[in-house]
Amino acid sequence: MKNLVSCEYSRLLERQIQESCHISSDILMENAARGMYSIIKDRYGGDSIVALCGGGNNGGDALAVLRHALFDGAQNCVAIVTDPPCEQTMRRIAEARGAGALILEAADERVPAFLEHAKIILDGLTGTGARGALRGQSLYLASLCGTAGAIIAAVDIPSGMFESCSPGGWSDDTSLVLKAHRTLTVAPAKAMLYYPAYRSSCGEIMEVRGVFPEGCASKSPIALYDESDLSRLLPVLAADMHKGDRGNLGIYAGSVGSTGAALLAVKAGVASGAGTVTLGVRDELYSLFAGRVSGTMVRPLSLGNSRDYQAMLIGPGLGIDDTSRTLLEQCWNTAIPLVVDADALRMLGTRSARRRNAAGTVVTVLTPHPGELAAIIANCAMIEHSEAEHRIRFDTYPLCLELARRFDSILVLKTSVSWIVHPDGRAAVYDGRIPALATGGSGDVLAGALAGLLARGMDPFDAATAATIAHGLAGRILEREKGFFDAAELTEPLALVMYGLKRPQRNYDGNTGER
Numbered sequence: 108m109k110n111l112v113s114c115e116y117s118r119l120l121e122r123q124i125q126e127s128c129h130i131s132s133d134i135l136m137e138n139a140a141r142g143m144y145s146i147i148k149d150r151y152g153g154d155s156i157v158a159l160c161g162g163g164n165n166g167g168d169a170l171a172v173l174r175h176a177l178f179d180g181a182q183n184c185v186a187i188v189t190d191p192p193c194e195q196t197m198r199r200i201a202e203a204r205g206a207g208a209l210i211l212e213a214a215d216e217r218v219p220a221f222l223e224h225a226k227i228i229l230d231g232l233t234g235t236g237a238r239g240a241l242r243g244q245s246l247y248l249a250s251l252c253g254t255a256g257a258i259i260a261a262v263d264i265p266s267g268m269f270e271s272c273s274p275g276g277w278s279d280d281t282s283l284v285l286k287a288h289r290t291l292t293v294a295p296a297k298a299m300l301y302y303p304a305y306r307s308s309c310g311e312i313m314e315v316r317g318v319f320p321e322g323c324a325s326k327s328p329i330a331l332y333d334e335s336d337l338s339r340l341l342p343v344l345a346a347d348m349h350k351g352d353r354g355n356l357g358i359y360a361g362s363v364g365s366t367g368a369a370l371l372a373v374k375a376g377v378a379s380g381a382g383t384v385t386l387g388v389r390d391e392l393y394s395l396f397a398g399r400v401s402g403t404m405v406r407p408l409s410l411g412n413s414r415d416y417q418a419m420l421i422g423p424g425l426g427i428d429d430t431s432r433t434l435l436e437q438c439w440n441t442a443i444p445l446v447v448d449a450d451a452l453r454m455l456g457t458r459s460a461r462r463r464n465a466a467g468t469v470v471t472v473l474t475p476h477p478g479e480l481a482a483i484i485a486n487c488a489m490i491e492h493s494e495a496e497h498r499i500r501f502d503t504y505p506l507c508l509e510l511a512r513r514f515d516s517i518l519v520l521k522t523s524v525s526w527i528v529h530p531d532g533r534a535a536v537y538d539g540r541i542p543a544l545a546t547g548g549s550g551d552v553l554a555g556a557l558a559g560l561l562a563r564g565m566d567p568f569d570a571a572t573a574a575t576i577a578h579g580l581a582g583r584i585l586e587r588e589k590g591f592f593d594a595a596e597l598t599e600p601l602a603l604v605m606y607g608l609k610r611p612q613r614n615y616d617g618n619t620g621e622r
Contacts, residue, residue, distance in 0.1 A: 108332050109314075110324035111298040111536060113504075114235040114270045120295075124319055132195060135318060136164065140171030142315035143262065143291045144179075147172070147227060150289075151258055153181035155226035158208075159248050160200075161233050162190035165262045169231030170199035170208075172262075177206040185209045185221050189232060189244040213244040218251070225257040230285050232266035235297065240283040241267040249285040261287035263297075265308045270299050284308040291315055295324035301331070301536050303477070303522045304500035312538075328532040329504065332572055334580050334611040340573040341605065342563055344380075353382030354417035354562030358555070359434050361388050361424045366395060368424030368449065368551040371594055373403050375555025376420070378602035379574065381562040385414055389430065408434070418444040418561035422451030423551040444470040444561040447516075448554035452479045457487050460515035469530060471516035472561070472571050474554050480520060484510060504534055519557070519571050521550055525579075527571045535572040539579035543586040548594030553578045556601060577604045584609060 112120065124130060147153065153176040160166035166188070173184050186208050192200060204210050211218060222228065230252070232245045241249050245266060252259055267284035286308045290300060294314040299305060345352070356376045361369030369386060376384045385404040388396050393407040406412070408430070421438050425431045427450050435451050442464045447455070452475050461471045475483060477499050485492035489509065498506045503520070507528040511518040520526040523545075527535040557574035561567060581600040585592045603609040 108330050108336050110295050110327045111301070111329040111331050112295045112324050112327045113298055113329075116324070116327055117235060117295070117297060120319060120323055124323070132164075133198070136167055136171055136195070136199075138318045139263075139293050139315055140168050140175055142293075142317055143168065143260075144172045144175040146289075146291055146313055146315065147176075147260060148179065151227055153179055155183045155224070156181065156185075156229060157221050157225040157227070157257070158184075158186045158229040158231060159252075159266075160186050160188045160192075160196070160231050161245060161266070162192040162196055163234050163236055164193075164195065165231040165234035165264075165266075166190075166192065167196040167199040167231075168262045169229040170196065170203045172229055173208050174199070174203045174206045177203070177208060185211060185225075187211050187213055187215075187218055187221070187248065189213045189248065213248055218248070222248075222251045222255045222257070225255060228252055228255060228257045228259045229262060230259055230266050230287060231262040232285065233269075234263060235270065237266075237269040239269065241285065246283065249283075252285060258289070259285065259287045259310075261285070261290040261309065263290075263292050264300060265290060265305070268299060268305050268308070286310070289313055293318045295319070295327065296331070298329045298504055298534075298536070301524045301526075301538060302501060302503045303524065306524050306538075306540070329534040329536065331536045331538065332576060333538070334576055337573060337576050337580070337604070337610050338607070340569050340576070341560075341607070342565060344607070350382030353380055354564060355414055356381040356384045356558055356562035357387060357412065357414065357416040357419045358384060358423075358558065359387045359419070359421040359425065359438070361386075361392055361396065362426030362431075363392070365424030365426065366392065367548060369396070370399060371548045371551040371598075372420060372423045372555035372558075373400060374595070374598040375552040375601060376559040376562070377402065378598040379556040379559030379563075379577075379605050381418075381559035384559075385416075387412065387434075416443055416562070417564065418446070418558050420446040420448065420554055420558035422446075422448035423554055425450040427454060442470060444472075444567060446472045446474060446554050446558040446561065448474045448550065449479075453482055453486070455483055455486065455514070460513065463515065468567070469515060469517055470567055471514065472519060472557060472567055473510075473514065473516050474519045474521060474550065474557065476521045476550060480510070487513060489513065504528065507534070508532060517567050517571050519553075519575060521553065525575045527568065527575060529568050533568065535568070535575075537572070537575050537579060539575075539582070541579055541582045541586055543591055544579065544582035546592070546594050549578075549582070549597065552594055552597045552601065556605070577601060580604050580609070580611075
């Protein structure tokens with residue numbers, strides 16, 4: 108786990124470090140450039156670098172990287188300067204020119220040829236202070252990069268990205284972002300690198316350390332998690348535990364034409380370690396389900412519920428009708444930990460926030476994909492549907508936090524990069540990006556796994572984070588073994604992951620590998 112920061116937090120951090128440590132912005136820029144050049148040299152060597160330099164600090168960083176390369180003996184280093192530079196960037200231009208760099212203006216007729224023959228293009232056109240999409244000379248240079256064969260390395264963030272929560276303050280055209288193969292971001296990394304609209308433009312995100320003190324972002328509420336965090340999150344299995352220790356899970360799912368979702372959720376609940384799983388179904392579907400599951404109790408809705416559940420899941424394949432609405436109302440009016448998924452999400456409407464348990468803990472988890480999230484937002488009259496679709500992609504954390512607080516629930520936004528947001532402001536980010544998981548039923552497996560962990564007594568935020576990571580790891584295992592797969596196949600590797608038989612561990616070199 109490592110903290111991520113907003114751009115505002117990063118700027119505040121920079122000011123604090125300068126004041127408390129008496130370090131100038133020039134020294135911070137020098138430290139960043141040294142770290143960036145070290146990564147570039149290790150990966151690609153240092154020759155034939157073209158630096159695209161705007162007038163701000165990222166342009167200055169790119170120029171300082173160029174100087175480091177030249178001091179190290181690099182050849183054919185060129186800087187292309189666009190906007191009128193600030194005073195600090197002017198100093199970097201003079202230093203780079205003195206070290207032997209060729210400095211060109213964007214309008215120079217030689218620019219296309221230099222970009223075409225570059226080995227590495229450093230993108231320092233815009234930075235975190237940007238307030239709009241690329242335009243003018245920056246857009247022209249970005250378009251030339253799109254046809255170049257060079258490795259594009261973004262300085263801190265790819266140009267064209269900007270942080271904004273003002274309506275209409277973003278563009279839906281992410282082609283206006285200069286797409287990088289690598290993003291060399293100063294640690295702590297910016298949270299918006301992991302927003303759905305921007306993640307694919309970042310390529311491999313590589314942190315440049317040693318610019319700010321380690322641990323300086325510990326108060327940031329946003330953190331990036333990976334598979335190595337699973338062992339810390341998941342509960343330890345005692346050798347003498349019995350099924351009652353692992354909890355009773357109740358699932359309300361399935362309708363005519365949508366029985367598969369219920370079965371997937373049930374199997375995932377079992378795979379995540381719930382001691383018992385009970386499936387509540389419509390009476391007309393009872394005989395169908397009773398003959399298709401083993402080790403799972405099936406109860407027709409007309410019999411009511413006589414079991415003491417430690418957690419519940421409602422929604423997979425449930426359908427939207429009066430029966431479903433009544434079930435949701437009954438679940439919502441308890442204080443039992445509850446996962447709301449799929450069709451149940453679309454029935455939330457304008458209902459009031461669900462109450463917490465006796466200890467004051469948030470016990471509700473909502474698990475929408477972007478389409479469901481936009482519908483929820485529109486249904487509860489927060490903002491218009493079209494605006495919600497934009498903000499989900501470009502303003503992810505603030506919007507998810509707003510909705511989490513609206514329902515006093517933990518929100519799990521399911522995209523290629525998952526965001527788990529608590530109403531108290533905490534957020535866990537999982538950078539999964541596993542294409543094979545984009546298959547029908549995958550979300551039902553995640554919902555069942557999450558509910559199973561709740562039944563085992565896990566803290567809901569930790570359970571949501573662990574289930575998301577375990578689901579991703581199970582998908583990655585299957586992707587390597589099979590390529591594309593059916594969602595039903597996820598439950599077997601998921602069970603291995605949850606039990607602890609396939610979890611990555613940190614090696615001494617900092618890499619991870621399955622045990």
